[in-house]
Amino acid sequence: MTTNNDPNPDRIAPTAPTDIELAPISSKKNDPFLVAFAEPFDAENPKDWRTGRKWAVTDVLSATGFNRIMVSTIIAPALSTIAQEFKMNSAESAMALSIYLLATAFGPLVIGPLSEVYGRRPILHASNIWFLIWNIACGFANSKELLIASRFLAGFGASAIYSLATGVLGDVWRPEQRGRSLAVYMLIPLLGAAVGMPHHRRVHGRPQWMFWATSIFQVVMILVSFSAFHETYEPLILRRRAERIRRETGDSRYYTADERLQGRRSAWRVLGRALVRPVRLLALHPIIQISSLISAFYYGILYIVLSTFSDLWTTQYNQSVEISGLHYIAIAIGEISGSQICAWLMDTLYHRLKARANGEHSPELRVPSVLPGALLGPLGLFLYGWAAQYRLHWAIVDLGAFITMLGMQITSMPLQAYVMEAYPSHTGSAGAATQFLRSLTAFLFPLFSPRMYQVLGYGWGNSTIAFVGLLVGLPAPLALWVYGAKLRARARGSY
Structure with a gap:
C-alpha cells in the first residue's frame, strides 16, 4: 500500500485494502495534499452535522421505508379480488404477492454498490422515481403478466431502502448514537407491514386504488427528499472538496484517500468491482455469512407470522375476516416495543462495555445485545403455538406473537449495527449482502408454512421453528463475540 507522503497520488495500491487499513491514510499529519475532514469538527462531515439535519435525513429514509414496506403487504388481503379480476390461479396470485419480496433480494446487490x-x-432519487413509475403501472395493469412484472420492477426500486438506510445511518451517526438512530429510523417502517394487513382486510371496490394511493404518497416523498435529503457519502463529499481545491489553486497534487485507492482504474473497472462487492462479501466473509444467517432466519419467521396469522383466527377461532385483522396490532406493538427497548439496551451495553475496554471501540461490543432477543423469540413462538393449538384465550396467542416480534427486533437491530461498524467503508454493500438472504427467506418461508401447520399443527409447527431458532440464535452470536475480531482481521479486503 502507498503511504501518506507518496508524491504520486495516482499510484495504484498493489493490494485491495481492508476497512482497517483505511485508517492510516485518513490523516493529514504527514501529507498536506491529502484532503480529509478536519478534526475534531468539520461542518461538511455528515457525522458533525447539526442534529436537526441528521434527523431530517433519517426521517426521509424512515418515511420512504414505510411506504415501500407497506406496498409489499398491502396486496395480500386483496389477492382473492385480484385473482378473480385477472383470472389467476392460486399459484399466480401468490406470485403477485411474493415476486415483490424476491425483487428486494436482488435489488440491493446493485443499488448498494x-x-x-x-x-x-x-x-435515492433515482430509485424513488423508478418505484413510483412501476407502482403506478401496477394500478393500470390490464393482465396478470403485466401486474406480476410491474410488481417485480417496483420491488426492485423499493429495495433501495434496505442498502441505502444501512449506508446513510452509518454515514451520519456515530457508534454511541447507533441504538437511538436505528430505533427512530425503524419506528415508521415497522408500522408499514402491520398497517397494510389489517386495514385492507376490508378492501372494497377496485384493488387498483391501493397502488394509486401509495403512489400519491410516493410523489410527496419524492418532493420532500429533493429538499430535505443531503449527500452523506464521505468519499464523494471529499472528492468534491478536492476538485474544488484543485480548481481554485491550480495544483493537481491535492487528492483524497478514495482517489488514491482508485488510482488509475477506469470508471468501468471501478463500477464493475463495486457491483461484485456484495457477492464477494457474502461468499468470502464469515462475519457477513453468520449475521446474514441469523437475520434471514428471523426475517423468514416474521413473514410466516404475517402470512398465516389471519388464517389462524378464521380457522381455529372462527372469527370474521375483519376481526382477524385486528390481531395484527399485537405484531405491530411487539415490533415497535422491541425496537425502542433494543435501542436503550444497545446504547447502555455499548457504553458499559466500551468503558471496560478502556474506551476502545469494537464492533463486537454490539453482540451481547443479541442474546436476550435470541431467547425471547423462541419463547414467544412456544407460547403462541401451543396456545393456538389448544385454542386458549385469544389474548394468550396475541401475547405469544407480541413476545416473538419483541425478541426478533432485539435480535436483528444489534446485528445490523454490528455489520455497519464491521464494514464502515462499504456499509451499503454489506447491507445488500445481508439483505439478500433476508429477502429470500421472506419469499420462501411462507410457501411451506401452510403445509407445515397442516401436518404438525400450530403447537409442534411453532416449536420446530423455535428449536431451530435456539440452535441458530445462540451459538452464532457467541461465535461472533469470541472470534469476530479475528475473522475481521483475516477477512479479505471489502474494497
Missing part, C-alpha cells in the same frame, strides 16, 4: 460509486442522494 451504486451508492458507493455515485453517492447516496442520486441513487
Whole structure:
C-alpha cells in the first residue's frame, strides 16, 4: 500500500485494502495534499452535522421505508379480488404477492454498490422515481403478466431502502448514537407491514386504488427528499472538496484517500468491482455469512407470522375476516416495543462495555445485545403455538406473537449495527449482502408454512421453528463475540 507522503497520488495500491487499513491514510499529519475532514469538527462531515439535519435525513429514509414496506403487504388481503379480476390461479396470485419480496433480494446487490460509486442522494432519487413509475403501472395493469412484472420492477426500486438506510445511518451517526438512530429510523417502517394487513382486510371496490394511493404518497416523498435529503457519502463529499481545491489553486497534487485507492482504474473497472462487492462479501466473509444467517432466519419467521396469522383466527377461532385483522396490532406493538427497548439496551451495553475496554471501540461490543432477543423469540413462538393449538384465550396467542416480534427486533437491530461498524467503508454493500438472504427467506418461508401447520399443527409447527431458532440464535452470536475480531482481521479486503 502507498503511504501518506507518496508524491504520486495516482499510484495504484498493489493490494485491495481492508476497512482497517483505511485508517492510516485518513490523516493529514504527514501529507498536506491529502484532503480529509478536519478534526475534531468539520461542518461538511455528515457525522458533525447539526442534529436537526441528521434527523431530517433519517426521517426521509424512515418515511420512504414505510411506504415501500407497506406496498409489499398491502396486496395480500386483496389477492382473492385480484385473482378473480385477472383470472389467476392460486399459484399466480401468490406470485403477485411474493415476486415483490424476491425483487428486494436482488435489488440491493446493485443499488448498494451504486451508492458507493455515485453517492447516496442520486441513487435515492433515482430509485424513488423508478418505484413510483412501476407502482403506478401496477394500478393500470390490464393482465396478470403485466401486474406480476410491474410488481417485480417496483420491488426492485423499493429495495433501495434496505442498502441505502444501512449506508446513510452509518454515514451520519456515530457508534454511541447507533441504538437511538436505528430505533427512530425503524419506528415508521415497522408500522408499514402491520398497517397494510389489517386495514385492507376490508378492501372494497377496485384493488387498483391501493397502488394509486401509495403512489400519491410516493410523489410527496419524492418532493420532500429533493429538499430535505443531503449527500452523506464521505468519499464523494471529499472528492468534491478536492476538485474544488484543485480548481481554485491550480495544483493537481491535492487528492483524497478514495482517489488514491482508485488510482488509475477506469470508471468501468471501478463500477464493475463495486457491483461484485456484495457477492464477494457474502461468499468470502464469515462475519457477513453468520449475521446474514441469523437475520434471514428471523426475517423468514416474521413473514410466516404475517402470512398465516389471519388464517389462524378464521380457522381455529372462527372469527370474521375483519376481526382477524385486528390481531395484527399485537405484531405491530411487539415490533415497535422491541425496537425502542433494543435501542436503550444497545446504547447502555455499548457504553458499559466500551468503558471496560478502556474506551476502545469494537464492533463486537454490539453482540451481547443479541442474546436476550435470541431467547425471547423462541419463547414467544412456544407460547403462541401451543396456545393456538389448544385454542386458549385469544389474548394468550396475541401475547405469544407480541413476545416473538419483541425478541426478533432485539435480535436483528444489534446485528445490523454490528455489520455497519464491521464494514464502515462499504456499509451499503454489506447491507445488500445481508439483505439478500433476508429477502429470500421472506419469499420462501411462507410457501411451506401452510403445509407445515397442516401436518404438525400450530403447537409442534411453532416449536420446530423455535428449536431451530435456539440452535441458530445462540451459538452464532457467541461465535461472533469470541472470534469476530479475528475473522475481521483475516477477512479479505471489502474494497
